[in-house]
Amino acid sequence: MDDNAPRGCRLTAANAMTEVSAEIFPPRAVDLDLVEVGRRLFSREARFIAGASTAAALPGDTLPEIAFAGRSNVGKSSLVNALTGRRTLARISNTPGRTRQINFFDLDERLMLVDLPGYGYAEAPKIEMRRWTALLSRYLQTRAALRRVCLLIDSRHGIKAVDHPLMLLLDDAGVSYQIVLTKTDKLEAGELALTAERTRGEMAAHAAAHPEIHLTSALKRRGIIALRAMLSGFAVFPAPASAVAVAEPPR
Numbered sequence: 335m336d337d338n339a340p341r342g343c344r345l346t347a348a349n350a351m352t353e354v355s356a357e358i359f360p361p362r363a364v365d366l367d368l369v370e371v372g373r374r375l376f377s378r379e380a381r382f383i384a385g386a387s388t389a390a391a392l393p394g395d396t397l398p399e400i401a402f403a404g405r406s407n408v409g410k411s412s413l414v415n416a417l418t419g420r421r422t423l424a425r426i427s428n429t430p431g432r433t434r435q436i437n438f439f440d441l442d443e444r445l446m447l448v449d450l451p452g453y454g455y456a457e458a459p460k461i462e463m464r465r466w467t468a469l470l471s472r473y474l475q476t477r478a479a480l481r482r483v484c485l486l487i488d489s490r491h492g493i494k495a496v497d498h499p500l501m502l503l504l505d506d507a508g509v510s511y512q513i514v515l516t517k518t519d520k521l522e523a524g525e526l527a528l529t530a531e532r533t534r535g536e537m538a539a540h541a542a543a544h545p546e547i548h549l550t551s552a553l554k555r556r557g558i559i560a561l562r563a564m565l566s567g568f569a570v571f572p573a574p575a576s577a578v579a580v581a582e583p584p585r
């Protein structure tokens with residue numbers, strides 16, 4: 335078990351544990367209490383609170399934040415919807431490059447989920463692309479409440495050159511990030527294991543990258559339980575009376 339495994343794992347033969355382990359690479363036992371905390375947290379109300387297309391429009395950072403980043407069409411909005419159990423919370427688009435703002439979703443006043451604009455969409459007008467890139471960099475480099483970036487990577491393709499600038503930016507800024515492979519329903523188990531292994535190897539050179547990879551399919555709802563459990567470790571409990579309390583990172 336690596337040093338990132340939650341303390342207090344119960345190594346019994348519970349079915350849920352076996353199921354959850356396979357949603358993380360390398361597979362490991364997950365604390366069932368944390369799974370329950372995650373399940374409860376994500377069953378609470380998630381509210382869209384702001385869509386910012388300029389730095390001035392960013393809402394105050396009142397809660398610990400988890401941002402979802404990745405190239406256009408990788409499945410960011412679908413994953414936010416799957417996590418929160420809502421079909422239409424974050425807009426899902428069949429047209430790449432549609433999400434042009436940073437969208438903030440307040441989860442029960444405990445955690446902020448942030449759907450970032452996608453990158454790598456070649457057909458977007460250059461001037462707009464520069465504007466999104468500037469906004470994205472500014473947000474990632476300066477956001478005090480940002481606890482972790484989930485960097486979504488299409489499991490069919492793995493990490494591509496288009497993902498490197500963001501990874502380097504996060505390494506430089508010292509923002510903790512973690513790879514979440516998406517659309518795993520499109521792959522056979524063996525292919526998925528190979529991609530996960532290769533991706534893990536590629537991440538080793540990145541200073542701010544968390545070594546664990548989450549394997550998800552928003553379509554088939556795979557990996558959602560384990561991801562909820564991990565993210566709930568960043569939430570504030572109980573909800574702060576004033577809006578300023580921000581949780582310490584879990585480790």
Ligand SMILES: Nc1nc2c(ncn2[C@@H]2O[C@H](COP(=O)(O)OP(=O)(O)O)[C@@H](O)[C@H]2O)c(=O)[nH]1
Pocket residue numbers: 404405406407408409410411412413425426427428430431433452516517518519520550551552553554
């Ligand atoms: N097969 C499959 N398709 C997915 C999955 N997640 C998203 N998609 C599809 O990928 C496309 C882009 O998804 P979206 O969430 O809008 O991506 P975003 O641009 O990163 O926000 C849509 O057509 C989704 O239906 C998944 O887990 N499996």
Ligand SMILES: [Mg+2]
Pocket residue numbers: 410411412425426427433449
């Ligand atoms: Mg989107």
